[in-house]
Amino acid sequence: PLGNGFVPVDTEHLTIAAGGIGQTPFVAVIREALGLRRYGVPHREVRHRPERITVCYGARTAALLAGVDWFALPGVELRLATNDGSRGTRGFVTTLLEGLIAEPTPPTWIDCCGPEPMMAAVAELALQHQIPARVSLETPMACGIGACFSCVARIRQPDGSWDYRRTCVEGPVFDAADVVFHE
Numbered sequence: 559p560l561g562n563g564f565v566p567v568d569t570e571h572l573t574i575a576a577g578g579i580g581q582t583p584f585v586a587v588i589r590e591a592l593g594l595r596r597y598g599v600p601h602r603e604v605r606h607r608p609e610r611i612t613v614c615y616g617a618r619t620a621a622l623l624a625g626v627d628w629f630a631l632p633g634v635e636l637r638l639a640t641n642d643g644s645r646g647t648r649g650f651v652t653t654l655l656e657g658l659i660a661e662p663t664p665p666t667w668i669d670c671c672g673p674e675p676m677m678a679a680v681a682e683l684a685l686q687h688q689i690p691a692r693v694s695l696e697t698p699m700a701c702g703i704g705a706c707f708s709c710v711a712r713i714r715q716p717d718g719s720w721d722y723r724r725t726c727v728e729g730p731v732f733d734a735a736d737v738v739f740h741e
Contacts, residue, residue: 560702560726564669564692565602566590572608573658573665575680576615577651577672578622583694584613585628587669592633610663612637614654616676620645652679659687670734671696678739691734699726712738 564587572591574584589595591608616639617623623645629636637654638646647653651672658665668691670680677693684691700708704727713723714736723729 560699561729562731563597564694564731566604567667567690568606569608569667569690571610571612571663571666573655573668574611574613574615575651575655575668575670575672575676576613577676578617579624580670580672580676580694580696581613581615581625581628583671584669585625588613588629588631588634592631594631608667611635612658612665614639614651614658616640616646616649616651616654616672618642650679651676652683655680655683659683659689665689667691668734670694674739677734677737681734681737681739684734692731693734693737695725695730695732695737697725697730702726704728714738 576584588611590597590604593604593607611633612635613629614637618641620640639649639651639654640646668684668689670677671694681691681693695711697709697711700706704724709725710722711725712720713732714720720738
């Protein structure tokens with residue numbers, strides 16, 4: 559494994575926004591949050607388990623939804639969306655997320671992985687509703703050790719400017735508010 563990952567967070571309502579094959583890292587995230595698995599060397603401690611975990615997972619069509627049964631865990635609510643309406647809600651992951659945000663107990667944290675346009679939309683929703691969020695960027699990584707700079711992403715700096723960061727060693731998980739998806 560390269561770079562960083564989704565470390566456990568203290569939050570009441572952990573929400574996962576996954577698109578396409580972007581659901582893959584979240585099996586481990588959820589199992590760790592529920593206390594079913596421990597990761598890291600030494601093992602990380604999960605101080606506070608979320609009271610609620612919701613997975614919003616989408617793909618273009620039902621045939622492209624992968625690993626749906628992986629999320630059949632006690633305490634995990636799975637909401638599905640497909641662009642063509644062949645399974646779950648017709649629409650995008652952001653459609654599911656908007657509905658969740660409108661509920662009486664909205665997300666208190668969002669972790670996201672999937673196609674870049676989806677992650678940009680999720681980051682914007684999180685920013686609008688002041689919900690902390692992280693994204694795992696899916697940039698091609700040639701060397702994997704930070705030497706070639708083929709995997710750089712534009713990351714906002716404290717002064718408002720942006721600079722390139724290598725997803726293989728400084729990511730791939732970044733604060734969603736810091737990623738400059740487009741200018």
